[in-house]
Amino acid sequence: MGRPLVRLRKEVVFDRLLARLLVVAPGRWVLKGGLALDYRFGARARTTKDVDLAGPDGEDTATEMPLTAQACDPGDFFSFAIERAARLDQLAEGAATRHRAVASLAGRVFEEGAVDVGFDLSPGWQPEILEGPDLLRFAEIEPVRVPALPLELQVAEKVDAYARRYGPSRIASTRVRDLVDLFLIAALAPLDAESLREALRVTFERRGRRTLPAALPRPPADWARPFAQLAGEVGLEPGLRRGHDAAARLLDAILRGGIGHGVWDPAGQAWRRR
Template identity: 30%
Template structure:
């Protein structure tokens, strides 16, 4: 994909975390991708199949197999590929592809690095990764989705969230914008989602089921028990779920800090425009006629106040 149309694809899900954090993230069976620019899911699937036909000289080819579309109103589909080496099928690959989703920030660029060191090929491409604030928002919303009234069982998503909190310096305002946008998108698609005002277990089974999922994340230190995870999640997520932006997240301290005052970054075009406006104001001021002075007030004689008498009130 990133050889055929590098500017059109965005890597999401577990493989995006593997690309960011390499061996610290958990393994993922499915590949989650987004086509950036497709009008609909049919166009995205067509582009995916075209990319799968690219010959990279690795003796592998991918045959499209079963295709299933998402049933929750989202523009997405699952495409299965049978992987062949020559005439022999060696594996099966499942790709979850979506379209018509717009992250709030630009994708991040990372060079793909295999988990096993290989001498060939030497020209691994760069991948566009789903922005980390949008990735975080996606996982937080997944925690609190309900399907037919049943709480979420995505235990691994909480482990991924805590791994992100250990690795990333984050802007609270951007995180909140992404979280609210993702929650609104899911609500418009008919998803049963209610974000709480502070972190809480999505369901009663979480304290017992989370530790097993946490063991699948090699880089998640100090959050393998539910007590540890709940404490870390409360410190990280509760301020994000509040009404106002929490500031700036420091991963080394595992704490939010007040955001320093932002300074507007001006591009050369902005500066040129401001200079033109300043020059125009200066020219208009120089060409304007001098203001006419006010006519001096006419002097008034001093009149003493009327004397006070028996039938008169004292003068004011």
């Protein structure tokens, strides 16, 4: 499965932006969101238009890091103009700041994207190291290797975002992509049951939810069309019920506490006890 040109251009920009953040803010952030899934699963992951980062510090640090990155010059002939756009108080992933980043090459605008920096990272987790796509080898530029949120914790954040209700009116999530991502992870990634259970517990507690749901809620029927489109883009079956059932097989046993130790087998779509 090839990558469209617009996706490749954004991935180059994200690679170069992350290279700068590795210089100006080492050890102060981890990659998460759609780009982290891209780095894990390549072209099987959905296209993303932004970079999602998380750190343990507050809003001031989340604001300052991207702004500092624009002054860094690693000698790759790119330059960045970055400006604060908004604070995203109701992001499913938690409180975050948003920045708009415009990359130029040889004095001409090359591509742009958004940078969201969250400041509610759960402590006590060791980041995983992910390598970006090798897009600039012809220019003798190595792909970035970045610290990333452990996949179990990323799954937990997506479950929280998918299952929670928002605002005084208790509005259900409209983020179809979270279910698509859970479907994709269930299809491709081995996961540790104990780590996933702990990630779910910590994530729900930090976001003010005292108990885990007993099962992954079913999505609304009006998700069927956008789900089919997104699932088809990443090579998954387009049926909404099929996607939910696959994600539920991954998650329901963990949510109920029925699996304490084990490894998820994506090929067999089942938990295997150690």
